[in-house]
Amino acid sequence: MKATTKKAFRDLWRSKAQVIAVAITIMLGVMIYIASAGAFQNLSASYQATYDRLNFADWTATGGDTDAIAQAALDAGATDAITRTQVDPPMLIEETKLVGRTIGVPTDAHPSINDVDVIDGDYLDDGATDQVLLEKHGAETFDLEPGDTIEIFAATGWVEVTIQGVVDSPEYLWLARSSQEIISDPNSFAVVFAPEESVQQWFGVEPNQTLVVVPNGADARVATDATQPWETDTGVAVSDAMTDAGASAVESQEDQPSNATLSEDLKGFDQLSVAFPALFLIAAGVTSWVLLTRRILQETPVIGTMMASGAKRGRVLRHYVFQGLLMGGVGAILGVALGIPANSAMTSAYTGFIGVPDTVVLNYPWMLVIGFVFGITVGMLGALGPAITASHIAPAQAMRPASNSSTPGAYSRWVARQTWIPVSGRMALRDIVRSKRRTFATMMGTVLALILVLTSVGMMTSILSAMNTQFEDIELEDATAVAQAGVGAEDALNDVDGVETVEPTVLGQVAIEGPDGSYKTTLTGYEPDTQMHCFFGPDGEGVSLPSDGILAGEFLAEEIGVEAGDTVTISTDAGETEVTLVGFLNEPLGTSAYATNATASALLPDEGTEAFALAFDEDADRDEVRQTITQLDGVVAYQDVRAIVAQLDQYLGLFWVFIGMMILLGTVLALAVMYVTMSVNVVERTNELATMRAAGVPLRKVAGAVATENLLATIIAIPFGLVLGVWAAAQFLASFSDDLFTLEPAWGVWTLPAAAAGVLLAALISQWPASRAIKKVDIARVVRERAA
């Protein structure tokens, strides 16, 4: 082995603790990248595998003459088109009334589009009339299995049906009734697949949906840059043909509620898979830089000797870059090795959590290569600066002892005059500016640690704050009940134990149209002086429901191109009506529309039901209230707000795990970076510390002086870290905000002080190995090596 290679290995071995810290940081960056980026790819592939296997529709058209629409789609180039009937009737499941969804499917074969995957029991018997397939979420919520029965409220009254099987459906991987009801009480919604003929007979309706698949070959996409089948020329032509044939709404797979929700969730992975590893790798680069800068400073006379002997700059540069390469290489290899199982674990955890039927776990070679290249590049980049410095060391430096002494500046002279401060204190105060590089590195460690921790914590506190605002300050009702009109439900609800207030409300789905487009959402009506909902404008000030017109979430302004005071068109099954969009609301979850009951009733079709918002007594037993209310005559649906919160928590479940891991790893990162910078600080000053110890200065005083300097640098850096951390968190949150979540940074009173205290604590803990290093200084050896 060459002497230069031996030197590189021995140098690294000599600083093994710091090298390990750098390698671990690189390893974590690479591992997180491979795990999260791989999981993103795998999750997309997993969904796609299920969609492909079960022939998920590219387009779903609603309304019109479905046979004519299907034919139009086929004529326009669709590869397959089927029709079916979908109705949302009241259901009675295990004594719980809810508004479910009944979807017609053939009994002689599986549907060729939007097929179901029977995971328990069997598919419908050929010719069956009273069998259903229960979608998995309903089976889990109500603990049902094949052979159990449920009741469906048909036109002629309640019909009892038997569960033939439990199924997965590509339409309900995430149980969402509609685009605006992606988070709902699981007890309030269930989906069953029933014989098509039975559905038509039960509800006296004709097929009302047309499902279409369009060509997905490369040929179909060659003419355009489209990446999805429905975006191709044929896909667009099919959609237009269905609209022209009379479909009232045509929805692409992209906008299908379940798919859109899961895509939104996945988007988070995509963003995190770049941002978090980047933070780790920057930190690794800084620590690598700190470590090698210190070595080059120490070896300046040796490098000067090499330069004096005629060594080329490039040769010196390569030698030190090689050391960075080694550190990066070790970290990258470990990162790749751990990234592979982490990718598998993260993918499986997610698909298991969501219940995706197909789990695709692949390790993408290009991703492993990118991760590895990232790792070694960071090591090399961290080494490049010091290596360039080394290659520019003047040969004359060989004639001087290793020293970075410089003339003290005004600050140092001022500190020197503060004789009331003990000498050790003055030394610490002056050392802050003595080696700006060293102080800068310590500060960088602090800043990076705070950015990582605050970004993770900030996302958590902001989401919690958003949920708190939504469900504590805005939505004041505890539950919503829907009953048949004219059965006296309001009085009955008022009599239920635990119910404090009952207020009439109006609920319905609308499409709000503006100059730039249309947006489907929920329109909710309240009493003008409602106690069930608070309204806050974009400035945070409270606003009242307008006597005429509507209020809507502020996302709508940009989405459909409207301003407060504009006239918008409200479309429902009942037709179109123009109303004034009186103002916008600042609501963290969803983009809903609100009006008075009178206005909402005028805009929405009469479905023969009444809705009520309920507020409970503080000590109400919610399960008992649910049981009682769903048993009331005429009550067809019931939704508990707390169950929605639980559902939201589930939606964010893996996100919490990810954030928790980031906070944990952020702490590891903080410790690693600080350990390296602090211990390098000690090593750089071994000579003077050894001299102090030789002069009889107690260890605690020597360690105290170094700790004071390190902690001073940390304290100076904390404000910068807090500002940058808060800024980074805001950027992350902004990238997550859309029509479903409007997230604004929210910091608890103690969050920032706690983060600062945590980092200071990490710095303090990092002093321990530094103190041990001082204690272990071999004065005699230092003197001999100094001579060398």
Add this chain to the structure above:
Amino acid sequence: MTATTTDRGVHLTGLTKVFGEGDAAVHALKGIDLEIASGELVVVIGPSGSGKTTLCNIIGGIETATDGTVTVAGEDISKTKPSKLSDFRRDHVGFIFQFFNLIPTLTARENVEMIVEMTGRGDNTQVAAHLESVGLGDKLDSFPAQLSGGQQQRVAVARALATDPDILLADEPTGALDLPTGRQILELLQELNRQGKTIIIVTHNLSVGQIADRVITVVDGDIESIKTNETPAAAADVTW
């Protein structure tokens, strides 16, 4: 571009070196004319700040002259770009410093091999021979911390010899050593000179001048005197 001749000595004409500009300008060397023949052992003596180290640096191609001509080992390096001076140093000059500047993580042998690798000049198979020639044949695999100061300086000498230079430049080679050890180093340099190496020693130690063929005294940037020793003393007889 470096002009070349067949003369392997040192020729300085009107050598001037100015550090800084304007009122802050420091004239370190003030038009020095000097000839050092190939195979000569010269000691440059002077007090601190006299310019002796600057003179040594310019001869060694570590620094460039402000004015005048510098021809060393047949190459005119007066106008040579700093980037090209490393080639000159690699091919012609070996340095020995007061602080030995050894790499503590490498053995004596590896410290010498390191220079061969980094400069691409010399032969790694000769490294042991170089160390044996400085009396460290039994210390090849010792680390610097396992060697005495004198032994460490010997390793530094072997390192300087590894590229087979025409001229050895020693800046205060005994500055960090006690008398007996310092003598040993001077003996080593004297022996190398006998073998034909041109050796220039820069020191503030007047006694070292006893071993030189000529003693050049530099004061305030100029040559104050050049004294020729008809019979240089043996290093073993030098004392201070």
